[in-house]
Amino acid sequence: MNYDWDWCEAYGDHPLERWLKELPQQVERVWREQTHGDIHKWREALARLPDIPVSKVDFRSAKVQAGEMADCDDPTRSQIVDALQQLHPWRKGPYRICGIDVDTEWRSDLKWDRLVEQISPLKNRTVLDVGCGNGYHLWRIHGEGAMRVIGIDPTQLFNMQFEAFKHFLGNGYPVHLFPLGIEDLPAELKAFDTVFSMGVFYHRQSPFSHLTELMGALRKEGELVLETLVIEGGDREVLVPENRYAKMRNVWFIPTVETLKGWMKRSGFSDIRLVDISTTTTDEQRSTEWMRFESLQDYLDPRNPDLTVEGYPAPRRAILVAKKGRG
Template sequence: MIDYTPLYAGLQHIPALRPWLTTLPQQISEGLSAARWGDLPDWQAVLNALPDITPSSLETVSEVRVGGASDATEQQLQQLETQLRKLHPWRKGPWTLFDIFIDTEWRSDWKWDRVAPHLHDLSNRLVLDVGCGSGYHCWRQFGAGARRVIGIDPSAKFVAQFYALKKYMGLEKPVDVLPVGIEALPANLQAFDTTLSMGVLYHRRSPLDHLRELKETLRPGGQLLLETLVIDGGLGDCLVPEDRYAKMRNVWFFPSTATLESWLRKTGFVDVRTVDLDRTRLEEQRSTDWMRFESLVDFLDPEDHSKTVEGHPAPLRATLTAIAG
């Protein structure tokens, strides 16, 4: 059921992306290798066991909602929910399929409401979403008018979740999630009108290299929307945790917004602006029946929610926009 044939056909008609076709099929094959992901056969079995239901509607503008309960029998709805729950944990969403509400760990719709007003008009634009998870924001970008959205995330489970949803949202829709990282894109591609990187920068050993890679995905004049964790402070300030941050191991740099703006200019962006600052709320990131592991409340000091359990400043998220010079 995971089939990228429509994507390959679509890229044939986008001259700037056509060269990627020489390497992309092999990259996807390696990203979906059972040798790398031991649970991949189980995830594929879930996809094969999903019931065939024809949705009566699709909403991606104000939310992500597919069909209604009357589109399916009770047996089909039970089968669908049983299979979807086998793809636990569900991190980004929420999603509503035939009135089955997938209450994900993150209220990604709240983040979209914060960042969407700062995006250039997405009508007919080619969009890249770096670190997209299971593709929630990709569908919102499609709902905002993008002509094609390509999300990339190395996790094969996110790809399985995406295809479980796309089965009902339309396999022919020009929205895809690929099991690759940004390193898989050809160097200096300069193809996308809009590139988003949300919740990725602090996971990169070299943040300036990541910013340079993001710039190379954009055509001259294309827009970057960057969302990442920051700290309060002035130019030059940056937190580099020696060990964990909010129980996360793979974290590196938490700059101030002034420092981050400087990094963006240094890597060739212009019109750099911080457009939003938001402290992550317990209502926005939390454990649910669809994500039963620890979440934000477990990552904060129980006596002082302004600090993580390690004593670092609690998560503060900044959204910045910039133009590829």
């Protein structure tokens, strides 16, 4: 992977400097020592993407866009589709590339619409998105005027998908995705104005450790945007799945909103607000030609869609916003 590190030089007096000094070595180590078995196939797919000057980019529409139909001919579009399909499955999106609609499993724009008017304006902010997938929301954050947007996600396929979209844009955007987890950030970095953690919390074996890591990444009075699965109920109630939840192995804790607020308060967050709670529907998460595996409809009880196939409450997602305290 060819990363442009020149932008790091602008952060000599910024709290990010402590991480940026070691970041290139961290990223290089991942690609050298921990590469996925399909890495060569994915790299070949990236290499087959044609170089096309695009006439339009759009980071504020539901389908994040690079290029228009008129930017290339039909054979070239077929070449692009073939290359992008080698990066299947596409989970987060949607994208539009030179007239090609990449109809991803998740309509991630719907989640964005539920939160964007409820959080602090992102203009001129330095933003971290933890577990960001292929970076769809990184581009939406950039579209709101953020100064620098950094995403981290250890799934190498998602990093490749990000690079595929970025291929049509070039390096002129302050948007980055690295194959790392939040544990790879220095403790108490205190560098970001806004930190997003969306669809990550329930995958962490220690919810308090994750909240501590998120707190440490934020500057004083910075803002956390936390989106996660929740159940209905009162304070101190939490679902701990016996084995799988909606066919997922790695779901550890699903609290009620009140329980989650208590955990956040105990972790040092203040001004905690619930800004949205929604039941996930098959309009928002579904199989498509760009994600041909099982999806939400296969995770629900066919006799009762209010339950998962395991008999647990069907997925409900809450978005909470909170501030890092002054201390």
